[in-house]
Amino acid sequence: MFLRTRGRASGCLTLTLLAIAGTALAQSPNIVISQVYGGGGNSGAPYRNDFVELFNLGDAAFTMPDWSIQYASFTGTSWGSQKLVIPSATTLQPGQYYLIQLASGGSSGVALPTPDLIGNLDPSATRGKLALVNRSTSLPAITCPDAGHGVVDLIGYGAAANCFEGDGPAPGPANATAVLRADGGCTDTDNNNLDFSVLAPDPRNTSSAFHVCPGAVTGACCVDTTCYNGRTQAQCSQLGGVWKGAGTTCTPDPCVCRGDCNCDGIIDFDDINAFVAAMSGGTPCSAENCDVNNDGVIDFDDINPFVEALSTGTLCP
Numbered sequence: 001m002f003l004r005t006r007g008r009a010s011g012c013l014t015l016t017l018l019a020i021a022g023t024a025l026a027q028s029p030n031i032v033i034s035q036v037y038g039g040g041g042n043s044g045a046p047y048r049n050d051f052v053e054l055f056n057l058g059d060a061a062f063t064m065p066d067w068s069i070q071y072a073s074f075t076g077t078s079w080g081s082q083k084l085v086i087p088s089a090t091t092l093q094p095g096q097y098y099l100i101q102l103a104s105g106g107s108s109g110v111a112l113p114t115p116d117l118i119g120n121l122d123p124s125a126t127r128g129k130l131a132l133v134n135r136s137t138s139l140p141a142i143t144c145p146d147a148g149h150g151v152v153d154l155i156g157y158g159a160a161a162n163c164f165e166g167d168g169p170a171p172g173p174a175n176a177t178a179v180l181r182a183d184g185g186c187t188d189t190d191n192n193n194l195d196f197s198v199l200a201p202d203p204r205n206t207s208s209a210f211h212v213c214p215g216a217v218t219g220a221c222c223v224d225t226t227c228y229n230g231r232t233q234a235q236c237s238q239l240g241g242v243w244k245g246a247g248t249t250c251t252p253d254p255c256v257c258r259g260d261c262n263c264d265g266i267i268d269f270d271d272i273n274a275f276v277a278a279m280s281g282g283t284p285c286s287a288e289n290c291d292v293n294n295d296g297v298i299d300f301d302d303i304n305p306f307v308e309a310l311s312t313g314t315l316c317p
């Protein structure tokens with residue numbers, strides 16, 4: 001399981017007692033807000049621009065059809081005036097990040113890594129409210145939108161923010177720091193003050209290393225004869241590879257089937273013609289498969305091991 005629960009807010013009693021504090025009932029089975037940085041360009045900022053980072057903590061690819069991020073000041077209600085629509089059909093693989101470059105407050109700091117999207121929202125360096133919304137229409141002018149308004153994830157950051165998930169807002173960052181979701185983005189207990197920490201900004205984009213969350217089903221992925229450990233089925237198909245199943249690993253290497261010279265997944269008499277062709281200088285579907293004795297060349301030394309493999313009639317891993 002993921003390190004997340006579908007935490008329900010503590011409900012009417014809390015809302016009554018804390019009249020200004022709202023709690024969004026956001027559920028995030030896939031895409032979450034994983035980082036917010038609002039100090040871009042300000043004095044002491046390490047980066048020139050603000051940014052918001054999204055992340056797929058699920059175990060399947062997910063496409064955001066016409067989603068948006070919408071920002072309001074820490075006690076504000078004007079979400080729609082700071083809205084950025086994410087291009088429809090934007091897909092994130094499990095463990096993939098998405099970097100949205102936003103406004104700049106000055107000339108301090110270096111450029112962000114290549115953003116996946118650019119907008120002009122201007123989140124505060126220290127406190128604010130940001131919603132990830134599953135539609136592009138503007139949120140109503142209210143303190144705390146919730147799932148009924150299409151909010152799929154929400155962060156209130158800074159002690160005075162009056163809308164957040166769970167028991168309290170995420171801690172307040174500053175010009176040189178951001179709020180980051182724990183475990184590389186994997187932790188979503190719908191409790192902003194536990195799920196987020198103030199740390200140095202760490203902008204990650206769709207080209208950054210994937211960080212598949214614990215609990216995602218992974219296995220070995222063969223891209224031609226190269227084996228990759230720990231890939232989800234979706235990631236493997238994105239790589240154009242063949243997924244070998246849940247829990248499989250690259251040891252022993254499932255991507256090479258020495259003797260399966262015609263690459264049909266079984267070692268049998270149908271491989272003989274392909275083997276002879278490869279011996280004669282033809283280009284096989286897989287040189288590794290025809291190099292039965294694994295010495296880097298296809299030659300007469302492969303004949304005996306090939307015959308031996310044929311006689312056992314092995315199914316490839």
Ligand SMILES: [Ca+2]
Nearest residue numbers: 038050122123
């Ligand atoms: Ca800012």
Ligand SMILES: [Ca+2]
Nearest residue numbers: 026028153190
């Ligand atoms: Ca959440």
Ligand SMILES: [Ca+2]
Nearest residue numbers: 260264266271
């Ligand atoms: Ca074969």
Ligand SMILES: [Ca+2]
Nearest residue numbers: 291295297302
């Ligand atoms: Ca050989």
